[in-house]
Amino acid sequence: MKNEKRTKRIATYVFLILVSLIFFFPFYFLIVSISNPSIDITRGKLLPGSHLIENFKTMIETTPISLSIWNSALVSVGQTIISIFVSSLAGYGFEVHPSRGKEVVYNIILLSMMIPFAALMVPLFRLFGTISGIAPALGIDTLFGVVLPYVSTAFLVFFFRQNTKMFPKELIEAGRIDGLSELGIFVKIFIPTMKTTYAAAGIVTFMNSWNNYLWPLIVLQSPENYTVPLVISAMGSGYTIDYGSVMIAIFITTIPTAIIFFVLQKYFVQGMVGSLK
Amino acid sequence: MSDKKKKVKKKKMGKLQRNRVWMSWTFVLIPTLFIITFYFYPMIQAFWISLHTGTGVNLDFTGLDNYRRLFNDQAFITAVKNTFIFFIFQIPLMIILALFFSVLLNQKTLHFKGVFRTLVFLPAITSLVAYSLIFRYLFSNDGVVNQILMFFNFIDDPIFWLGDPFWAKVLIIIAITWRWTGYNMIFYLSALQNIDPGIYEAARIDGASAVQQFFKITIPMLRPVILFTSITSTIGTLQLFDEPMNLTGGGPGNATTTISQYIYNLSFEYTPNFGYASAVSYSIVVFVLILSAIQFRVGRERK
Known part of the structure; x- marks a missing residue:
């Protein structure tokens, strides 16, 4: 009996180690490949090489990767700050001041979750064509154009409303007694109290924005405006691909999300799962 | 005097109250406006465009011709078929794996749980473009995966992952499964932690095996989460x-x-x-609505 349990235990560990190896393998391949020349990467060499500096140089010299990192940073940080501010404002409004009219509005917002982005790409592109005619700085081929459709999303409004349920309403009364305006209460009391919710929402939004591919691909046209995924995709699909520089570009541009994940793991999981509660 | 004060206060509150209501409407209407502008307005516009034909700006009204054309468009039918193949094989495979891993990694006495969980989840931090390229190199004709498979004698000749219609589909399924299994596992793990361990203890005393516990307790308890993940995965796969x-x-x-x-x-x-293109776009909306409705039905019924 005891023996049987022990073999079961060992089998579990062996299985989990095997699974972990499979799941980690692409990362391992990425890490060793950044120091290998193109030819070794296509041959599937699994040991590190001595080509790291050359790969880095080729990447810097032949691709607009550094500019794209800057663009992606602007887009992701901008989108994160604006969208979590606007969406949390709404979540707060819906939960703290509920009314029948607002429930109708809330349901309309939720309905937009059923619209897949793939169905939106054509009409959105046309809409931005119109916007370009009125305000070129917000339209096609601008970083504002990348952010604008995501200023508020049903998911974030929903997420903030759900989490506002845990916000102690006494604090609002306290704020009112102190003579704070509704916006004052929101900025000075709500935001500081809900820090973890903001962290969670911020992480998820940042990651989505940093990794977003389809919409930037449609709205951006000149390479100097490209975000990271566009540059990497272009690097990987040319006729002469330098695999070493593609790998190092992927490696460098995955670092921000990896850091966020490892440092803020707790909030990260909360941001994913929080909306379910 | 105190009466007077009260009255003044009351009047002030009335004004404040109105002010608050007005403010709260502003709070909720800002995002609503954005969502209407960037989701609903374009979708309505898309329907209008879908009734037209022509290139660029020169559009002629053709009624439902575009929708009729869908049924005879071989390229569209192939795209729908492919999308549904990914949907039918990938989502169940991923959900079963994710469930299995989450139950394994939820055991109290297991060591290095955190490490295993992190490793399985890690793919979810990569960008879709980045991991797609890594997989393309891993699965090239003389790439690592073929070499490993040949080394262990699973195959004699390299598989043309990218050049064979069947294997290319398999490759996409493998790739998506790698990227999203850990992501879904996190949802199941957090739901598992909310299940009262007493239920399992009672089942064990009653002599229920691990398999029975899985099907009779775990799956029913996780049904809402499974429903949630399968709907989000469906929306993702259709797009x-x-x-x-x-x-x-x-x-x-x-x-x-x-x-x-x-x-x-x-x-x-x-x-x-x-x-x-707008007519094709609407086909996705229709598929999403139908499949979500079906899953909702199935997910709720067996309660």
Whole structure:
């Protein structure tokens, strides 16, 4: 009996180690490949090489990767700050001041979750064509154009409303007694109290924005405006691909999300799962 | 005097109250306006465009012709077929794996749980473009995966992952499963932690085996979460774009082209035909609505 349990235990560990190896393998391949020349990467060499500096140089010299990192940073940080501010404002409004009219509005917002982005790409592109005619700085081929459709999303409004349920309403009364305006209460009391919710929402939004591919691909046209995924995709699909520089570009541009994940793991999981509660 | 004060206060409150209501409406209407502008307005516009034909700005009204054309468009039918193959095979595979891993990694006495969980989840931090390219190199003809498979004698000749219509589909399924299994596992793990351990203890005392516990307790308790993940995965798979675009290029031929990619091609690669592309767009909306409704039904019924 005891023996049987022990073999079961060992089998579990062996299985989990095997699974972990499979799941980690692409990362391992990425890490060793950044120091290998193109030819070794296509041959599937699994040991590190001595080509790291050359790969880095080729990447810097032949691709607009550094500019794209800057663009992606602007887009992701901008989108994160604006969208979590606007969406949390709404979540707060819906939960703290509920009314029948607002429930109708809330349901309309939720309905937009059923619209897949793939169905939106054509009409959105046309809409931005119109916007370009009125305000070129917000339209096609601008970083504002990348952010604008995501200023508020049903998911974030929903997420903030759900989490506002845990916000102690006494604090609002306290704020009112102190003579704070509704916006004052929101900025000075709500935001500081809900820090973890903001962290969670911020992480998820940042990651989505940093990794977003389809919409930037449609709205951006000149390479100097490209975000990271566009540059990497272009690097990987040319006729002469330098695999070493593609790998190092992927490696460098995955670092921000990896850091966020490892440092803020707790909030990260909360941001994913929080909306379910 | 105190009466007077009260009155003044009351009047002030009335004004304040109105002010608050007004403010709270502002709070909720800002995002609503954005969502209407960037979701609903374009969708309504898309329907209008879908009743037209022509290139660029010169549009002629054709009624439902674009929708009729869908049924005879071989490229569209192939894209729908491919998308549904990914949907039918990938989602169940991923959900079963994710459930299995989450139950394994939820055991109290297991060591290094955190490490295992992190390793399985890690793919979810990569960008879809980045991991698609890594997979393309891993699965090239003389790439690592073929070498490993040949080394262990699973195959005699390399598999043409990218050049064979069947294997290209398998590759996409493997890739998506790698990327999203850990992501879904996190949802199940957090739901498992909310199950009262007493239920399992009672079952064990009653002599229920691990398998019985899994099917009789775990699955029913997780039903809402499974429903949630299967609906979000469905919406994701029906819109699949980044992977076929960067991993297989939709090929070989049209073997891995998805509906999203077809819409993209119709609008931005070929001579732009926004009217027809909008009709194809609506097909995705319809599929999402139907499949979500079915899953909702199935997910709720067996309660």
